[in-house]
Amino acid sequence: MLGMVLKRLMLAIPSLIGVVIVTFLLTRALPGDPAAYFAGPAATQEAVDQIRKQLGLDQPLPQQFVRYVKDLARGDMGVALTTGQPVAAEIMSRLPASAELTLLGLIVSVLIAVPLGILAATNPGSLLDHTCRIVTTAGVSLPVFFTGLLLVYFFYYLLGVAPAPLGRLDVYFSAPPQVTGFYLIDSLIARDGETFVASLKQLILPAATLAIFALAPIARMTRASMLAVLGSEFVRTAKASGLSPSTVVVTYAFRNAMLPVITTLGMVFSFLLGANVLVEKVFAWPGIGSYAVEALIASDFAPVQGFVLTMAVMYVVLNLLIDILYGLIDPRVRIEA
Amino acid sequence: MKRRTFLKSLSAAGAATALPMPAIWSSAKAQARQETLLVVSESGPNNVDIHGVGTNVPGYEVSWNCYDRLISHEMKTLPNGTQYYDRDKFKMELAEDMNVGDMSATFKLRKDAKFQDGTPVTAKDVKWSLDRAVSVGGFPTFQMGAGSLTKREQFVVVDDHTVRVDFIKKDRLTIPDLAVIVPCIINSGLVQKHATEKDPWGLEYTKLNTVGSGAYKMTKWQPGAEVILERNDDWKLGPQPKVRRIIWRMVPSAGNRRALLERGDADISYELPNKDFVELREAGKLNIVSTPFSNGCQYIGMNVTKPPFDNVKVRQAVAYAIPYQKIMDAALFGLAKPLYGSGLDKVKDAVWPVAHNYNTDIAKAKQLLAEAGYPNGFETTISFDLGFATINEPLCVLTQESLAQIGIKAEINKVTGANWRTELNKKTMPLYTNVFSGWLDYPEYFFIWCYHGKNSIFNTMSYQSKQMDAFIDGAGDAATSGNKAAYETNVKGFLDLAFADVPRIPIFQPLSNVAMQKNVSGYQYWFHRRLDYRSLVKG
Numbered sequence: 001m002l003g004m005v006l007k008r009l010m011l012a013i014p015s016l017i018g019v020v021i022v023t024f025l026l027t028r029a030l031p032g033d034p035a036a037y038f039a040g041p042a043a044t045q046e047a048v049d050q051i052r053k054q055l056g057l058d059q060p061l062p063q064q065f066v067r068y069v070k071d072l073a074r075g076d077m078g079v080a081l082t083t084g085q086p087v088a089a090e091i092m093s094r095l096p097a098s099a100e101l102t103l104l105g106l107i108v109s110v111l112i113a114v115p116l117g118i119l120a121a122t123n124p125g126s127l128l129d130h131t132c133r134i135v136t137t138a139g140v141s142l143p144v145f146f147t148g149l150l151l152v153y154f155f156y157y158l159l160g161v162a163p164a165p166l167g168r169l170d171v172y173f174s175a176p177p178q179v180t181g182f183y184l185i186d187s188l189i190a191r192d193g194e195t196f197v198a199s200l201k202q203l204i205l206p207a208a209t210l211a212i213f214a215l216a217p218i219a220r221m222t223r224a225s226m227l228a229v230l231g232s233e234f235v236r237t238a239k240a241s242g243l244s245p246s247t248v249v250v251t252y253a254f255r256n257a258m259l260p261v262i263t264t265l266g267m268v269f270s271f272l273l274g275a276n277v278l279v280e281k282v283f284a285w286p287g288i289g290s291y292a293v294e295a296l297i298a299s300d301f302a303p304v305q306g307f308v309l310t311m312a313v314m315y316v317v318l319n320l321l322i323d324i325l326y327g328l329i330d331p332r333v334r335i336e337a
Numbered sequence: 338m339k340r341r342t343f344l345k346s347l348s349a350a351g352a353a354t355a356l357p358m359p360a361i362w363s364s365a366k367a368q369a370r371q372e373t374l375l376v377v378s379e380s381g382p383n384n385v386d387i388h389g390v391g392t393n394v395p396g397y398e399v400s401w402n403c404y405d406r407l408i409s410h411e412m413k414t415l416p417n418g419t420q421y422y423d424r425d426k427f428k429m430e431l432a433e434d435m436n437v438g439d440m441s442a443t444f445k446l447r448k449d450a451k452f453q454d455g456t457p458v459t460a461k462d463v464k465w466s467l468d469r470a471v472s473v474g475g476f477p478t479f480q481m482g483a484g485s486l487t488k489r490e491q492f493v494v495v496d497d498h499t500v501r502v503d504f505i506k507k508d509r510l511t512i513p514d515l516a517v518i519v520p521c522i523i524n525s526g527l528v529q530k531h532a533t534e535k536d537p538w539g540l541e542y543t544k545l546n547t548v549g550s551g552a553y554k555m556t557k558w559q560p561g562a563e564v565i566l567e568r569n570d571d572w573k574l575g576p577q578p579k580v581r582r583i584i585w586r587m588v589p590s591a592g593n594r595r596a597l598l599e600r601g602d603a604d605i606s607y608e609l610p611n612k613d614f615v616e617l618r619e620a621g622k623l624n625i626v627s628t629p630f631s632n633g634c635q636y637i638g639m640n641v642t643k644p645p646f647d648n649v650k651v652r653q654a655v656a657y658a659i660p661y662q663k664i665m666d667a668a669l670f671g672l673a674k675p676l677y678g679s680g681l682d683k684v685k686d687a688v689w690p691v692a693h694n695y696n697t698d699i700a701k702a703k704q705l706l707a708e709a710g711y712p713n714g715f716e717t718t719i720s721f722d723l724g725f726a727t728i729n730e731p732l733c734v735l736t737q738e739s740l741a742q743i744g745i746k747a748e749i750n751k752v753t754g755a756n757w758r759t760e761l762n763k764k765t766m767p768l769y770t771n772v773f774s775g776w777l778d779y780p781e782y783f784f785i786w787c788y789h790g791k792n793s794i795f796n797t798m799s800y801q802s803k804q805m806d807a808f809i810d811g812a813g814d815a816a817t818s819g820n821k822a823a824y825e826t827n828v829k830g831f832l833d834l835a836f837a838d839v840p841r842i843p844i845f846q847p848l849s850n851v852a853m854q855k856n857v858s859g860y861q862y863w864f865h866r867r868l869d870y871r872s873l874v875k876g
Binding site for chain 1: 370373375377380381382383384389390391393474475476478479544545559560561562563584586587588589590592593596597599600602603753754756758759762794
């Protein structure tokens with residue numbers, strides 16, 4: 001298996017090189033001029049030129065590219081102008097925030113969507129099936145920022161049961177000592193129950209917002225895949241052999257229906273990670289998505305490049321993990337590199 | 338890994354998540370709420386040193402509170418009770434005495450002033466800091482230049498506690514320019530330890546660390562999320578600030594900033610849409626302080642180098658076609674100071690910003706346009722900065738509608754924030770809206786940048802007029818020599834000319850709005866429009 005993993009990683013290298021080149025060119029093709037933007041409203045042309053020189057943007061593109069690749073090889077992704085910090089450090093500190101939120105949202109979503117999908121598939125055309133359809137359609141058709149603002153309005157503003165939407169922790173708490181970057185896990189490691197509860201409270205609304213959005217693809221995929229499997233011969237055989245309905249559905253049918261669900265999960269996870277910008281904005285979440293968007297608005301090249309590259313690497317790793325999972329779930333699937 | 342063991346381990350992991358909760362509950366987390374002020378705003382600093390490359394406006398706020406200057410301004414009370422900085426009265430800060438001579442000013446430093454690491458503030462630090470401001474380039478150097486402070490030789494160490502600033506020419510803006518944010522005094526010894534050959538001024542170090550003598554020091558900074566400032570208890574240059582700790586959180590969603598204020602979680606915020614401020618004021622649960630921008634206005638500019646706007650009658654026609662009142666009501670919700678419809682043919686006082694005498698008059702606009710030779714109008718584009726779309730977009734849409742009534746078909750061109758400066762600096766946009774405000778609050782200061790024939794980048798209209806230049810230069814000379822009558826004549830002269838020629842149409846003076854809880858007091862309006870934490874009081 002190790003050989004297979006290595007082979008797959010080797011294959012990812014050309015696509016990563018492509019990503020590096022394309023993001024470099026794309027960011028340069030943005031209409032804005034970072035030097036003029038960061039020179040501020042009271043800058044003379046001279047000041048703008050000075051800043052351009054300091055940023056190295058006065059050099060020809062190929063030279064800029066060579067410098068970028070050289071820095072990248074040393075693990076240096078450059079410095080973000082919008083926040084003034086090295087991009088690599090910022091991504092490392094912001095990625096866990098996004099990942100924790102996305103993972104929790106995804107777990108909540110799976111816990112609801114998978115049973116919902118199974119129940120809908122076992123009782124097609126029933127009231128439950130229609131409920132499933134309505135819930136998923138509503139979930140996917142509500143924009144996340146809307147759901148987010150609505151939840152904040154009800155649970156924070158009107159009812160006052162949710163904490164203030166102020167990011168990962170209430171202002172009067174300090175972050176647990178960093179181990180994984182996931183506050184829930186880090187606070188458990190530090191045996192700090194109060195911080196654990198506080199960060200969990202902060203997570204509930206944004207995670208729910210994401211979960212509502214992610215319900216649809218997972219529930220629909222579970223339902224479709226279960227329907228196909230339930231109609232197959234081995235399920236009929238199992239039923240005919242007198243196995244209890246729960247054994248048939250859970251042990252035989254669901255395990256076989258898991259493959260497309262896992263694929264969908266992978267897709268949904270990577271999609272959410274990059275696309276939960278709006279949720280991050282609404283809940284002042286210091287995540288990677290809002291970081292990239294802010295940088296994009298300011299034509300700040302380095303963070304945009306760093307973000308796209310990180311995402312590309314994550315896609316590669318995630319796809320590899322899913323492929324490995326396939327092999328574990330279904331012995332018939334053997335991955336050829 | 339085997340398939341069956343993997344599937345089993347899945348359920349095992351599920352069971353493991355139900356970990357027992359460690360029962361350690363600390364008690365004193367909420368202790369210091371009374372001495373802590375929670376500030377929420379849209380964006381945070383990208384650099385805490387105002388001398389840095391591309392430091393943004395939130396960064397100025399940190400610099401203002403963490404560093405001291407030689408001098409600062411006294412406060413005065415406006416009729417509505419707001420504390421407002423007094424342009425004409427200076428207060429000593431790091432200096433204990435200022436002696437302004439004919440061609441130089443001498444500052445005696447306080448002997449008890451210490452940097453936050455305990456080293457005393459000496460004349461050497463002052464010279465190094467001012468040298469740095471005129472040398473690093475970019476905005477700080479530009480701002481120093483606005484007060485004729487351009488050369489390192491101008492700053493002379495007389496003895497350990499005395500500094501002399503030599504003037505290269507007589508300029509009444511030199512002393513005020515020493516009280517803005519830029520000439521802050523930095524711990525030179527500490528920064529020099531971190532300076533490198535490539536970075537002789539230690540900009541990389543001060544970008545992340547506040548190394549001044551100020552009343553606050555930054556203890557934590559998570560870019561884009563949070564800044565924490567703690568009071569410097571050794572600060573002796575004024576009464577000790579009441580707030581021990583400032584927690585400044587970035588909350589990008591305006592709706593949530595408002596919700597935080599209304600729920601009483603946030604103590605103070607600015608940068609809310611005008612609509613929210615109006616509603617918050619009506620609700621009456623919070624203190625809302627609205628103060629007009631000093632020396633600033635939003636205007637519609639026209640490129641006077643190209644037809645049709647090279648014709649003064651076309652410009653006047655546009656000035657009569659702007660739907661001023663609609664803009665005030667629909668785009669600003671009344672939260673601005675109108676700069677139109679004065680009812681006076683000539684300006685009365687030598688002050689700026691002041692209202693002009695144009696008001697919406699479509700018939701007159703049509704007539705002027707016909708006289709200019711455009712009876713059927715023309716086509717053009719009106720551009721605005723998307724970064725301030727909440728005001729700019731309705732303003733431009735209303736203007737577009739109104740211009741259509743006199744036959745001018747204006748297409749709207751939205752420019753992203755990152756690109757706006759670039760577009761403006763090209764000076765090719767025919768019609769656009771923009772805001773300009775100057776830190777130094779003197780009419781001739783505004784006009785020398787925006788209307789003078791030396792064509793600075795703020796003269797976005799490329800306006801040229803010998804007569805205008807004569808008035809502006811005349812006002813500057815009169816101010817320096819102290820000739821009050823000549824000064825007033827010249828200021829009124831350039832104001833009247835600017836309104837008659839209308840290369841740009843002032844519409845309103847924006848308001849700086851701050852919302853705070855009822856138990857927060859001590860807000861002061863400063864020319865930079867950011868918060869001064871030193872005067873704030875909670876409870």
